[in-house]
Amino acid sequence: MCIIVQNQGFCHWLDGTFAQPDLSTSAGCHYMWQLNDDSLKAFLFHTISHAECKLVKDLPMANAVWNALRIRHKKQGPYTQLMLIKECLDIHFNLATPLNKTIDQINNLITRISNMGNMDWPKFKTIMLINALGGKLEHAITHSWHGG
Secondary structure (H helix, E strand, C coil): CHHHHHHCCCHHHHCCCCCCCCCCCCHHHHHHHHHHHHHHHHHHHHHCCHHHHHHHCCCCCHHHHHHHHHHHHHCCHHHHHHHHHHHHHCCCCCCCCCHHHHHHHHHHHHHHHHHCCCCCHHHHHHHHHHHHHCCCCHHHHHHHHCCC
16 A cells, blocks of 8 residues: 555655645645645545445545554454454465465555554464364364263
C-alpha cells in the first residue's frame, strides 16, 4: 500500500506531514489538498474489506484512516499472525502461476505478519502445541477429557 501511495505522490498525505492549507488564506490550495486527500481515502476504502470500511468511514482524513487501520492490524495478535504464517507456508510454486505472482503473494503475507509486531514466542509455542493436538490425536484427547 505504501509503495502504491508513494508512486502516486500521496505519501505526505498518508503520513500526515503535508498539512492542509488554510481556507482563508489559500482557498485554491485548500480545496486541491482536500481533493487529493479525498482521492486517497477513496483508494484506501477501495482496497480494504467492507468490515474495515465500516470501522473507519467517519474518520476525517486519509491519514486518520491509515493510522486506524495500521493500529487495528497490529493489535490482531499472535493467533492471527500464526494463521498468516500457516497461510504463507501453504503457498507453493506451480507451473500454472507465474513465479512473480507467487512471490508477491508471499511478500504481502510476510509484510502483514511483520506489521502486526514482534512475535510473542511463548504464545507462539503454546498455539503450535494446541494446533498439533488437532491432528490424529484429537479423538484421544477429546475422549480422555470426557472420562473415557
